[in-house]
Amino acid sequence: MAQIALPSIDYSVILQLLIIFGSATALLIVDLFVAAGSKRITALLAFAVTIVALVAGQYSTMGSTLAGAVSYGPMSQLVNIIILAATAISILLASDALPKQGIERGETYILMLLASGGMLLLSQGSSVVMLFLGLELLSIALYVLTAIAFPRLSSEEAGLKYLIIGAFGAGFLVFGIALTFGATGYLTLSEIATHIPTSGIERGYFWVGVTLMLIGFGYKVSLVPFHMWTPDVYQGAPTPITAFMSVGSKVAGFVAIVSILQVLGTELAVLRPILIGVSIATMAVGSIVAISQTSIKRMLAYSSISHAGFVMLGVLSGDANGLQAAIFYLAAYTITNLAAFAVVMLLEANDGSDLTIADLAGLWQRHPWLSVVMSLSLLSLAGVPPTAGFFAKFLIITAVWQSGLAWLAVAAAVASAIGAFFYVRCMLQMYSGDSQTSEPTRIPLASMIAMVVVTIAIIVVGLAPWTITSALALAR
Amino acid sequence: MLPTIFYIGLSVLLFVIGVCGVLLRRSTLMVFMSIELMLNSANLALVTFANQRQSIDAQIMVFFVITIAAAEVAVGLALLVMIFMRKKTTNIDTMTTLKG
Numbered sequence: 001m002a003q004i005a006l007p008s009i010d011y012s013v014i015l016q017l018l019i020i021f022g023s024a025t026a027l028l029i030v031d032l033f034v035a036a037g038s039k040r041i042t043a044l045l046a047f048a049v050t051i052v053a054l055v056a057g058q059y060s061t062m063g064s065t066l067a068g069a070v071s072y073g074p075m076s077q078l079v080n081i082i083i084l085a086a087t088a089i090s091i092l093l094a095s096d097a098l099p100k101q102g103i104e105r106g107e108t109y110i111l112m113l114l115a116s117g118g119m120l121l122l123s124q125g126s127s128v129v130m131l132f133l134g135l136e137l138l139s140i141a142l143y144v145l146t147a148i149a150f151p152r153l154s155s156e157e158a159g160l161k162y163l164i165i166g167a168f169g170a171g172f173l174v175f176g177i178a179l180t181f182g183a184t185g186y187l188t189l190s191e192i193a194t195h196i197p198t199s200g201i202e203r204g205y206f207w208v209g210v211t212l213m214l215i216g217f218g219y220k221v222s223l224v225p226f227h228m229w230t231p232d233v234y235q236g237a238p239t240p241i242t243a244f245m246s247v248g249s250k251v252a253g254f255v256a257i258v259s260i261l262q263v264l265g266t267e268l269a270v271l272r273p274i275l276i277g278v279s280i281a282t283m284a285v286g287s288i289v290a291i292s293q294t295s296i297k298r299m300l301a302y303s304s305i306s307h308a309g310f311v312m313l314g315v316l317s318g319d320a321n322g323l324q325a326a327i328f329y330l331a332a333y334t335i336t337n338l339a340a341f342a343v344v345m346l347l348e349a350n351d352g353s354d355l356t357i358a359d360l361a362g363l364w365q366r367h368p369w370l371s372v373v374m375s376l377s378l379l380s381l382a383g384v385p386p387t388a389g390f391f392a393k394f395l396i397i398t399a400v401w402q403s404g405l406a407w408l409a410v411a412a413a414v415a416s417a418i419g420a421f422f423y424v425r426c427m428l429q430m431y432s433g434d435s436q437t438s439e440p441t442r443i444p445l446a447s448m449i450a451m452v453v454v455t456i457a458i459i460v461v462g463l464a465p466w467t468i469t470s471a472l473a474l475a476r
Numbered sequence: 477m478l479p480t481i482f483y484i485g486l487s488v489l490l491f492v493i494g495v496c497g498v499l500l501r502r503s504t505l506m507v508f509m510s511i512e513l514m515l516n517s518a519n520l521a522l523v524t525f526a527n528q529r530q531s532i533d534a535q536i537m538v539f540f541v542i543t544i545a546a547a548e549v550a551v552g553l554a555l556l557v558m559i560f561m562r563k564k565t566t567n568i569d570t571m572t573t574l575k576g
Binding site for chain 1: 515519525529533534537544548571
């Protein structure tokens with residue numbers, strides 16, 4: 001049996017990972033000395049760490065290290081920016097909302113850092129071992145975060161449901177990794193790509209293995225038929241945590257799916273019909289079931305399922321256009337969803353009880369600004385022109401059309417039209433109807449900053465999409 | 477030593493038993509054990525392939541899987557204990573707070 005050879009490590013490639021994991025560990029100790037009533041200090045420190053990591057991304061060297069297990073390239077640079085920005089904004093939101101609901105726990109922010117470290121590992125991992133580790137780091141931190149509102153029963157149950165489904169998906173992923181290793185004899189993605197077996201039982205192992213790995217990640221990004229956990233978990237988790245996981249784990253999960261699909265190269269054609277079926281089912285189920293929801297968080301959960309279908313459309317085309325469109329879509333979806341959840345979070349009662357669509361009635365009279373932000377994000381989710389969501393859908397549908405699947409582009413357009421129905425219904429509720437309560441909601445400073453940033457981002461990306469598309473072009 | 481295919485056959489069998497256990501058992505503890513079975517069947521496959529190919533990579537992977545599985549179950553049992561103290565049951569069908 002071969003000797004274990006220790007690979008050389010280029011620390012500047014994994015700079016962002018080092019910063020996040022190192023400071024998260026240090027913060028665990030620092031948090032012990034922070035008084036119980038002032039956990040906002042931990043939150044601010046965690047926020048500072050994400051900003052430092054965001055800046056450090058500019059100084060990391062592109063390349064691959066740890067024997068090809070971790071790499072840093074133009075695409076992971078862009079994805080890391082999305083992930084870290086989403087983490088920073090979620091930490092700001094959580095630092096206001098959680099103490100308001102009586103959840104004064106410093107470890108929340110540390111767990112958010114660890115989860116974002118897992119997401120970075122998914123975006124930078126170029127070996128299936130790293131993809132597995134990244135997924136599990138992200139997931140285990142999120143299981144705890146989902147249940148962080150204990151002793152609230154809905155939060156505990158959501159955490160347990162998420163854990164069972166997540167671990168079930170991880171089982172598929174690990175077995176897929178085992179079979180892929182059996183077929184090729186390698187664990188790094190680039191080596192697997194050059195050793196795809198062409199015949200014999202190894203080819204069987206390989207296809208079953210790849211399919212199982214995709215199922216494992218399919219659970220994470222909630223593709224139909226692996227989506228049933230999403231509404232329950234999104235509803236049960238505290239709202240800032242829902243915002244964080246709805247964007248972060250989706251971005252990271254899709255990047256991992258892209259890495260696996262890129263391994264297949266031209267053999268992707270074998271899986272394409274199945275992937276097309278999955279994305280149509282995901283868009284349809286998400287859009288149609290969302291119509292009958294009364295809880296806003298559940299509606300946003302189903303809407304996030306339908307958005308996963310759109311991203312999958314960009315991913316499965318397998319060419320550069322589709323990939324760029326998918327990354328743009330993820331960026332637009334991230335800022336939009338954060339804005340929507342920020343408004344939901346501010347309107348929620350202090351006991352964390354669920355906000356229904358009927359509760360939005362008369363929001364225009366109570367809080368003109370909140371209703372403007374909510375309208376913008378709903379329009380962006382629906383894909384209406386002056387917002388980021390429009391260009392995201394536009395790029396995806398164009399990419400699908402160009403790859404010769406005109407009927408699929410039409411199907412996507414129909415699905416987005418169905419989706420627009422319930423977003424518009426939500427908006428009508430805000431501008432018509434009478435307000436149920438008259439008590440004013442005070443908007444705390446941190447949430448205000450976070451909300452202003454994402455709102456400006458929605459408009460800027462919507463009016464000047466080349467701010468992101470030019471970065472994407474560089475990323476090729 | 478038996479041919480590799482026998483070990484893979486056994487691990488596939490264990491994996492299927494694990495999947496059925498997660499889908500069919502109603503006790504959360506049994507579901508956790510079934511998930512362990514899924515992960516360990518993958519470990520068996522990894523070790524078998526590592527032996528067949530005389531490679532050390534897959535054996536390292538097994539250690540990662542064991543560690544992660546332990547962390548996952550630790551979180552899971554902590555959550556289950558909290559829910560059990562309130563509800564006095566581990567039956568998965570009673571977790572109906574979230575419905576829509």
